[in-house]
Amino acid sequence: MWWHQQNLCFRHPIEEDYSSGDLDKKVATIAETDDSADSEVIDSHKRREILSRRPSYRKILNELSSDVPGIPKIEEEKSEEEGTPPNIATMAVPTSIYQTSTGQYNEETDLAPSHMAAATGDMPTYQIRAPTTALPQGVVMAASPGSLHSPQQLAEEATRKRELRLMKNREAAKECRRRKKEYVKCLESRVAVLEVQNKKLIEELETLKDICSPKTD
DNA sequence: GGGCACGCTCGTCAGCGGCC
């Protein structure tokens, strides 16, 4: 596993080779090519290997924050789903790349704020909100197992546990998707910044060429 | 207006990995 940690962004090997839908194609390809009975185990292993889970978005960003100064960690917090959250773990963009909310920008590339605004859209910082873990009203916590006797009570307990699990998973899915969006935005921003940086370097190169090889009449 | 295709969002399931 390797992480491309120059500046902010990073890629998982799987992500690099088979981004998004390509992964399914790869798995399908393996399934098609390894169709012999003996290859089932290998096939399963390959599938498992390919489908190996990437680190969570929170983990990715937190790892980066420990390696790259300027990237605050994503912290757990509790707030309402909408409205102004009391605490927002603001993932400020790293000084090496991103424009900040105060108009700071990459000192290496010396990008103009206007360029940044145009390239990245209005997205100077990333705000990661923690999942809402508070139970909604009406959710009754399960009674202690020791107090259950009749099959009916056991069934109700099982139902409550299932509802609770589904509710938690529902919220987790929402949070996961939100983090994924932030992650994608991050990558898109990095692409935009690098494009500007690349363009600037090309222009600089052309300028140096002109200086070093002046035209002779 | 109706049908269709496409994209997006959401809930759920399944499976993995971390923690105790």
Place this chain on the structure above:
DNA sequence: GGCCGCTGACGAGCGTGCCC
């Protein structure tokens, strides 16, 4: 070993644009 969080995958529902 069980619990729990995270996330890919899948299907359903909905909105939108296009064509007839």
